[in-house]
Amino acid sequence: MLTNMFTKNSPKHRRVLISILASALITLSACTSVNIDEYKSQQDLSITQDESVVILGRRHSSNYETEPDLISCIGDVLKEGDSIKVIPEALFVDDLYPWLEPRTAPLKVKDMPRILKQPLVQQAFERHKVRYIIWVDGKTETTDSSGSIGCSIGAGGAGCFGFGTWEKESDYVAKLWDFQRLENMGEISADASGTSYMPAIIVPIPIIARVQNSACKAVGLQLRNFLMPINDKILAI
């Protein structure tokens, strides 16, 4: 039956082959290694259902910026299963403009009272029911690359030949500030690295190491564990 359906060179046969090849190419990914360090100043961290968390990226360094897509990725990991309410970064920064801009944002938790002296700022924090502020600082960068790929186009067609490889490293630190106690409750640092490959035989085949994504998931899951320890999750179930 199957052999009848997919006779050699039939359009259906070709379509199936192309989709298998395409999905294989999409899912091809290189390995990434992640190291996580954590420091927790208090053991009794918790968050109630009506409290929320805001994750903000540091943007004050002169030669890099913490990527906004990393911040939203960590937020997505934290709010999986609707367990923790996460306020979108852009919305919160706009609502509190200009108090969280690179020029004005508090760099240490002891600087928070400076901005909270403003009644409007205090009200905005209360309106959003912020319990924790998570500051993420760091970047993902390409540290090494080698190889070459050449592409040519001619009357007979086009194609690429060669081999390229590049290495990426992520280095992030997330600091957790408790808005109620105005204390630094802990820190998580994540170092991730991975090498991507791109062999090209007529068509380039990218085998990408998703370094930033791995760092995001590691930080996000660790933060979830900070705020909702496994015992609490079991109790909730």
Added chain:
Amino acid sequence: MRYGLILISIFACVLSSGCSNNLLVSGSFPSPLIDSDPHTLGVFYDEEFRSYTYTEASEDRSKWTIEQGAAQRQLFNTILSKLFSGSVELPQWPLTEGSDLDPTVDLVLQPQVSAFQYSTPRETKFKIYEVWIKYNLSAFDREGQLVADWLVTAYGKTPTAFMKSDEDAMNAAIIVALRDLGANLSLGTLRVPELKAWLENNPAHAQIMASRAP
């Protein structure tokens, strides 16, 4: 033959557009979370400010043409309308003979761009676009006497991103710089010593009218 010509034309187009970048800056700015001063401000944007366009003159750099007049005017209007209880855009300043100043205006502000600089990843080897803008702000009383004159700086940067054009990245860096300017204006304007002293010593027109009301 026809396909060859098409390919050559596409190649020529790509080459000719490769070294010039035209950008009309666009974006939006949030209203600042600050208390308002009770005075009413008149703001005058001269033609140069309204249509401010930076054109790269250096032969060694890409030919950038950046039109940011509308965006910077939008930023000033957003911030000043919150920083002061009233903000009026003036069609002319200084006043000419026969022209009247809105009676509610206590103070007039005139901003001017005094410097604009940028750097691209090609120049710095960092994967970020950077923009610096310096503004000269002058405040006058109703009689046209200079009350305060000060400089405000703005800095913005944005990382390069996959599939993001040079124009999009430069636009994002300028918007970040204008947000930075907004932060500086929101929190720094009322701390300028000469302006602070003037505002303390001269009650707002609205306050005077309110005190006269029966």
